[in-house]
Amino acid sequence: MVIFYTNSSHKFILLKCNRNHILEEEGIGLRKLGVLLSAIMLVLTIFTPSVHASQPPAKLAPLYIDGQPTSYISKIIDGQKVSLIALRAASSALKLDVTWAPADKTWVVANDNHRIVLKLNSKVAQADGKSTTLPVPAQNINGVGYVPLRFIVEASGGRIIEVNTKQLTVGESVTKRTTLILWASSSHHEELIRYIWDDDVEGLKSIMDDWHELTLPDDAIGIGPYAFANSTQMIQAFLDAGFPINYRQSSYNGLMDDSGYTLLHSLAYNGQYELVSYLLEHGVDANMPTISGDLAIDLAIQGKEYLEKGDHPFEISDVNVRLANYDKTIELLRKYTKFDLYFKDNKGNILAEDEDIVPDSVTVQQALGDPSGNSYQISMTFKDPAKLESITAAHVGETIGIYLNEKLLVDPMVSAPIKGGSLAISGQFTEEEANAFIEDLKQAMA
Known part of the structure; x- marks a missing residue:
């Protein structure tokens, strides 16, 4: 099987491994996406500890099954806080068939691969022919049958976890807030993922x-x-x-x-x-x-x-x-790939483009004064020296971002107007990064 593994810059590496083993990453830090994305999102247990009676009741974390919002409840039963879901809601969201047998007060819940038998007010259930003990009994609440949420999801072949998500909040500014949700997938969706991971096209x-x-x-x-x-x-x-x-x-x-x-x-x-x-x-x-x-x-x-x-x-x-x-x-x-080079001020205004650079003037060399020898300097020449001088004179004490397409490569601080048209960019480039930049820049100016 395969999973994506994030490294410290939050990229995904495709690894052959068991799906249930999510690799740990070193130096957690959002790549840029990103996504994606705090580390791999935090996985917790679906059941939370009981809160003290004097505290206000905790707000229920939203539940999503196969991406769709689904209702459930949380109750204290026999001193235990547990999440319950109505069988009607579970059957719809998890794609299950539910049959009620009034004579022996049992529910039979099934899909193509799993069969579950639940008895009203009993903690004992049958899952695929095996007896299992529920945390609380299957029960009737106000005329509606309820069962433990985690049990019905997992016994029917699905998965459920708690996820700390990063959601966008739009107001005067766009910010992110962390929200806890319950994320579940049905047996159907788990099977679909398994087929993709196993490369089973049919x-x-x-x-x-x-x-x-x-x-x-x-x-x-x-x-x-x-x-x-x-x-x-x-x-x-x-x-x-x-x-x-x-x-x-x-x-x-x-x-x-x-x-x-x-x-x-x-x-x-x-x-x-x-x-x-x-x-x-x-x-x-x-x-x-x-x-x-x-x-x-x-x-x-x-x-x-x-x-x-x-x-x-x-x-x-x-x-x-x-x-x-x-x-x-x-x-x-x-x-x-089409490459375009832009010089932008800190407001996003375009100050110069690749067409302003002399095509054969772009070079890379080891940065002077770096005892480690690991930094490189990229140099280029403007076709119109007066344009470079004018741009830098107007932005002394400010940064000018140099972008390849929409990606910021470097944003050096302008310390003084640059005369003569020659521009040198020093930074923590590796030799490979600097040479790759030059190749892209040459293509942009082609």
């Missing part, structure tokens, strides 16, 4: 009702299952179902933030050369950015850098193969 086709199912986030990871495609056959199955090739999801119904990755972004970051090539052949837009401004080629470069750091679970031979795939992916994407 299995996926047999159960997928609508391409929108591919966009429903997979609990703690917070991104749509479409990002887990691992073969051209699976991608084609998506497209045949109507999945838009450039689909980008930056937030699911305002609940879960992610990096705004398209399928191409995910595959490029993982160096999936064959799949990236397939998407490009089918007309995917290589110039669509994530919400943080990264293009597919940026993500491929960043994914390669992460792999080169050595913090990965792969064998050395496998790493070499992956690095070769990254190189081919980057080279291919460069042919499809």
